[in-house]
Amino acid sequence: MVEIKTPEQIATMRRAGLVVxxxxxxxxxxxxxxxTTKDLDEIAAKVIADHGAKPNFLGYGGFPGNICTSVNDVVVHGIPDRKTVLKDGDIIAIDAGAIVDGWHGDAAFTCLVGTGHAPELAELSRVTEESMWAGIAAFRKGNRLEDISKAVEGYIRRQPRPASGRYGIVEDYGGHGIGTEMHMDPHLLNYVTKKRGRGIKLIPGVCLAIEPMVTLGTPRTHVMDDEWTVKSDDGSWSSHWEHTIALTEDGPLVLTAPDGGRAKLAEYGITAAPDPAA
Known part of the structure; x- marks a missing residue:
């Protein structure tokens, strides 16, 4: 079952998205x-509290942090701690969420630490972010779920290969529905597979978290002994970008972007839906 939201519920999700x-x-x-990644977690906790919101990561399935901090070859679900100290040249994906009046927001971004990073890391982050926006641009009334997957994968496949030889589109994790829970149906792959069919038809009221995860090598991953931290099998570094988006009668609204996605969607000739927070 896919949860369909009313305009009023989407407006509340927008409030959660602005906290994110x-x-x-x-x-x-x-x-x-x-x-340290724990420093970042404490900053996130303060922002959530200052906005009168609740964390949706903390305690989720036993997760011990307010955010996920995934450094270098950690693809997703990195646990914040005092031991992990950021170094010049590192790459970190920060995945954050918040709950407002029972409604969820969820988004991630990749950050290059300091100034000593390798050029291919900046390009990896750019390719991952732009593939997310290609997927968001395909999130339109009348399309199907697979159209988003196709747009994400297609953008990545069209890019020049990195020095490592390829971009790996992570296979075991993807986007999802979101609303009264953080993870809901439908599951959204970042690539196309005939086994899944074309997926649900996209109609107003559907809300999705679109989140490509891309490595500089293998698409395959494994979970560490802490039962959370996900690393690439070959040790290649990775990038993760995510936004929560609502489809409305007036088009898409990127709930976790400060401007509602207006600027980036305009690059695709798409007008973002009116922002209830404006």
Whole structure:
């Protein structure tokens, strides 16, 4: 069952999304050499509390952090701690969420730490982010779920190969429905497979978290002994980008983007839906 939201419910999800955007702004500024991932988690906790929201990651299935902090070859679900100290040249994906009046927001971004990073890391992050926006642009009334998967994969496949030889589109994790829970139907792959068919028809009221995860090598991953941290099988570094988006009668609204996605959607000739928070 796919949860269909009313305009009023989407407006509440927008409030949750703006809390997530505030977490991103604060943690991005703090992701500097010498900071620990626990420092970032504490900053996120303060932002959530200051907005009168609740964390949706903390305690989820036993997860011990307010955010996920995935450094270098950690693809997703990295646990914040005092031991992991960011170094110049690192790459970190910060995945954050918040709950407002029972409705969820969820988004991730990739940050390059310091100035000493390899050029292919900046390109990896760019390719991953732009593939997410290609997927968002395909999130339109009358399309089907697979159209989003096709857009994400197609963008990545069209890019020049990195020095490592390929971009790996992570196979075991993907996007999802979101609303009264953080993870809901439908599951959204970042690539096309004939086994899944074309998926649900996209109609107003559907809300999705679109989140490509891409490595500089293998698409395959494994879970560490902590039962959360997911690493690439070959040790290749990775990038993760995500936004929560609502489909409305007036088009898409990117709930976790400060401007509702207006600027990026305009690059695709798409007008973002009116922002209830404006």
């Amino acid at each position: 955007a505030a977490i991103h702004e604060a943690t991005r500024a703090a992701a500097v050499p010498g900071a």
